[in-house]
Amino acid sequence: MRIKATLERIPGGMMVVPLLLAATINTLAPDLLRIGNFTEALFVDGAPTLIALFLFCTGAQINLRSFGVSVGKGATLLATKWIVGAAVGLIAYMLADSNGLWLGLAPIAIIAAMTNSNGGLYMALVGQYGNKEDRAAYSLLALNDGPFFTMVALAIFGTMGFVDGMFSIVSFVAVLLPILIGMILGNLDEEMRVFLDKGSSMLIPFFAFALGMGIDFKAIIEGGLTGIILGLLTVFVTGTAGYFIFKAFKWNPLVGAAEGSTAGNAVATPAAIAAANASFAPFVELATVQVAASVVTTAILLPLYMGFLVKRLEKKGYRVEEGDLVKMQG
Known part of the structure; x- marks a missing residue:
């Protein structure tokens, strides 16, 4: 097979399928894997440890020696994603209903999904539409993997009075x-970076399954539908913002749009945030599913949106040539 x-x-799929499988088991037979010992430790209670190990492996992939390569483009993409995602999250907090939701979305899910980006999808898209400088910018973009920038935004919102409780x-x-x-270890030893890189992808289905064991189908139905809205916001708001920011700098705007996605590892962010601040715990289940739905939505929609932008540029007399946007003759 x-x-x-x-x-x-x-x-x-490596994240969504195990998550939904576990949620199905938890809904239909919640005690099936809650039998104690290693089984329950891995498949039910293992999410915090697995996520911590995943973050460790991810940190090892942040290459400080490469920061000087395409740092301008990388920093611009990083800043655009964070500012736009945090701004939409702030709007969500300001307009949230009595349940703490905006358009059915948990603000923590909005920030987690919109400030994080799918590195593999970005590399695939800039491999088609960008140049080597754009691909090298990913060394800086690795910084938005994990909960750090989400925590920064929430800490700021806490001082503004929009978030209950602060992170100690x-x-x-x-x-x-x-x-x-992980970052220190990976930068001290290249072989350790390569070794730990395998863990980054291997751990995703395991912590996704453990997270799914805390979700029932009611939350999936509610979160999945609103999660599609979150995916639409991520593609069209952050992707479009990146497009016009890059256009303003006279860079290839398609590269800016290529950041309009949500990475699979963002599904772990709500749980990580709740581990640092218990006031977010009531939203973890819903936010996790919404982020998961955004991952799938953006993975399908962003390449289609990129194709639309290419056609739009061609109608204006431009084409992509060796990763650069050039004016067509005649």
């Missing part, structure tokens, strides 16, 4: 320390 190949053909320094460091240790 070609299980891995089948999962990889599904957008975000100890809690903040406790979440980020695995990333920092």
Whole structure:
């Protein structure tokens, strides 16, 4: 059976399929895997440990030596994603209803999904529409993997009075320390970076399954539908913002649009945030499913949106040539 190949053909399949499978088990037979010992430790209670290990492996992939390469483009993409995502999250907090939701969306899900980006999808898109400088910018974009920028936004909103409770320094460091240790280790030893890179992808289905064991179908139906809205916001708001920001700098605007996605690892962010601040715990289940739905939506929609933008540029007399946008003659 070609299980891995089948999962990889599904957008975000390595994360979404285990999550939905676990949610199905939890809905129909919630005690099936709650039998104690190693089984329950791995498949039910393992999410915090698995997420921590995932963040450690992810941190090892942040290459400080490459920061000088395409730092301008990378920093611009990073800043655009964070500012736009945080701004929409702030609007959500300001307009939230009595349940703490906006358009059915948990604000924590909005920030987690819109400030994070799918690195693999970005690389695939700039491989088609960008140049080597655009691909090298990914070394900086790795910084938006994980909960750090989401925590920064929420900490700011806390000082503004929009978030109940603040992150203590100890809690903040406790979440980020695995990333920092991994980053130090990966930069000290290239072989360790390569070794830990395998863990980044391998752990995703395991912590996704464990997270799914805390979700029932009611939450999936509610979160899945609103999660599609979150995916639409991510593509059309952050992607379009990146497009026009790059256009303003006279860079290839298609590269800016290529950041309009949500990465599969963002599904772990709500749980990581709640681990640092218990006031977010009531929203973890809904936010996790909404982020998961955004992953799938953006993976399908962003390439289509990029195709639309290419056609739009061609109608204006431009084409992509060796990763650069050039004016067609005649």
